[in-house]
Amino acid sequence: MGLLQKEVSSRRGIKTVTEIEIAKYLQKKLKEDLINYSAPRERRRYIRIKHGALIKAVKAFSEKYHPRFMTISAVDHGIDMELLYHFDVNGNVVTLQTTFPKEMNEIDTITDLMPAAQFIEREINDLFGVKFRNHPKPERLILPRDWPPENRPLRKPHEGVIPTSARLPVETLISTGCLATMSSYVKRKRQKAGLPPAPTAVCADEKWMPEFQKIMKQTNFDKKAGYDWKKKKLRYR
Amino acid sequence: MKRYSLFLGCQIPLRIASVEIAARKLFQKLDVELVDLKGYSCCPDPVVSRTMDRKMWLTLSARNLSLAEEVGLDLVTLCVGCYETLAEASVILKHEPETKEEIDETLSRFGRKYEGKVKVRHFVEVLFEDLGIDKIKKEVKKPLKLRVALHYGCHLFRSEEGEDMWRKSEMMRELVRATGAEVVDYGIERLCCGFPSMHADEEFSLKSRLLPKLREIDRAKADCVVVVCPACTIQFETGQVLLRRYGFKYNLPCIYLSELLALAFGIPSTELSLDFHRSPVLQLAQRLE
């Protein structure tokens, strides 16, 4: 800790904190809403939280450490949107990261806790099309008045990583465990030929599906491919 | 009696089940027991899955291999794509211990483990090496009076490090000759059927890969083409239909090696459900009877 920093903090009367303390404190407050945290460099900390816990996290954080809110960065991942909230705690940069699906496209505003967020949230709405719930003044900030409202300049199309020709096979693979589906025509012909109507594969017997699905979730392939378990489809096709 | 665990894959049982029927009947005649693997999944495919997520590809392959280890029998596949995936995965897991540790950890959560004890063989190898060409010749009750053209397929050339790439294709040639059929050379046996490039550029795949093959096989006056890969079967059959759009009319039957051997063993075509095929294979078989 340098001489200048000691002087500044003693004048302010605030105890200097280390990044580890902040992460541990937030972990205690948020429990499982905090996904993970990392510290790639000195005085730089990233904390990943679930999007529903944003207000709770910012409230807990600001009550204890009184950070200076700096700005929000937005990253468009194709099927998800990521927002990074940057705060300054005595020269240490702490960033709260949160990702939410593009289908949802909205998140709570933090303007009541951090008034300066008003402007950057309006800019993100202009450029990416993200809605901020309960924003005090949801007006256009930087786009020209005659800009078409559906056109969000930095918003990418709703596309995932799987190439177009492979989307249907990958979807079938994650849903059924095989690259092709069984038709009733094939079932009947197999029975007529004296074979069991379906092979002993995962796609034919419900007994093995849970194990297969758990493996898909374990290797994170379902998230990478952008698979929706409820609809049994890829989120983009 | 020789015993193997059978890995069927997705394409053969769900799209061209006649290949499976023929394989089961012919192995039965050769006094070989094939044990079905319960709960196997797609191998997964050696191109898209492998590039998109290598870890998932290795995990699913290791799971399929662990099913064979559970029954303690060497694995035999009917499809060359499954052979490529499972053989490559077992080699990679042998040479990369850190990756294997991660996969082991995932598999152990489901009570499975893979120790590298089973070998992955393609059915061409099993027929030629384990059973021997003499045993096959003895079972041939109806030598086929056919002129056949061979299409090896790209994945059949996959072999161990330092091995000759023609090893399995020579075995395929000998097996076809053992049925009594006459093997007709047409010059471009090595050329790919075009299935991989169908996703990238359909016209290129049909006109620059499939069309030369059909043209040369036709010129050599072969009655049919023999394949060992379900992808090649799909390419030959649906490809001929698609080529008619470009003005090329071909009607070449595309028969799988297991079906050819089953017919030579005297199994009647009525038992083989050859109407799964979209090329005139059933008519070809009926002509022989």
Place this chain on the structure above:
Amino acid sequence: MTEKSIAKQRVLIYYPERCTGCKYCEIGCSLLHFGEINLEKSHIHALFDEKPNKFEALVCQHCENPICAACCPVEAIVVDEKTGWVKINPMKCIGCKTCIYACPVSMPWFNKDHKIAMKCDFCDPVRDGKPICAEFCSPRALEVVTREEAWVFFRKRYLQGEE
């Protein structure tokens, strides 16, 4: 960089008598680098010509004295000191296409989306220098060997005419 260390660098060689023309190398390359299956966006090209019935491939040799690096007007092409691999820096490239004309086999290609020239980067750092084309090739027509072995290979084949 001593002569001994250059001899140990890894490059790709191609055996035309093993190739089947399946294009898996091109598909793998475009899938890995661009996330789409597009034969025009591949750094390697495997060709088959019906008339002479011959296979040939355009594989970047990562030359020791690359003409592409010498001719680049903005010095966007650099040769890595240790590995010897020749790479185009996409940030510096201005899309003039001089490297495409200068290369004896026209290995670089013009990417119309980004309007820059691109070439084989030996799958480094995306796969730690283990080319995906060699891994996908079933008949092992593409192999990763040391430069020393590649010199012997080319000498035997093209200077002495042996297979």
